[in-house]
Amino acid sequence: MLYRILADAVVLIHFLWILFLISGAVWGRRNKAVRIIHLSGLVFAFIIEVFNFYCPLTYIEVWARARHDPASDYTGSFIIYYMEKMIYIELPRHLIAILTSLLCGFNAWFYLRRKHLVLDKKM
Numbered sequence: 001m002l003y004r005i006l007a008d009a010v011v012l013i014h015f016l017w018i019l020f021l022i023s024g025a026v027w028g029r030r031n032k033a034v035r036i037i038h039l040s041g042l043v044f045a046f047i048i049e050v051f052n053f054y055c056p057l058t059y060i061e062v063w064a065r066a067r068h069d070p071a072s073d074y075t076g077s078f079i080i081y082y083m084e085k086m087i088y089i090e091l092p093r094h095l096i097a098i099l100t101s102l103l104c105g106f107n108a109w110f111y112l113r114r115k116h117l118v119l120d121k122k123m
Contacts, residue, residue, distance in 0.1 A: 007064035
């Protein structure tokens with residue numbers, strides 16, 4: 001039971017991390033620490049896609065699920081089931097790499113645009 005709870009918690013953390021990578025620039029505009037974590041996470045996500053690695057959270061979840069019951073199929077809560085469907089979306093690898101690159105580019109533009117706007121206001 002403990003491993004099932006751990007696996008579900010990892011899925012939830014993974015989902016929240018993905019949401020943070022998508023929308024973290026909004027929060028990172030006002031907070032330098034958040035900006036550093038957000039940009040580092042985006043770089044990490046980009047490296048994972050370029051080198052075709054899996055996220056460490058995926059390994060932890062798979063390990064915990066295997067420890068819980070290696071023969072079990074989906075028997076968990078529907079929320080975790082659908083979050084997993086969103087996290088481990090069935091898309092071609094090249095499309096995920098393109099979407100990751102676009103996300104990184106958008107966030108870089110967002111941060112640089114914000115910096116540019118601040119410089120314009122000072123002048």
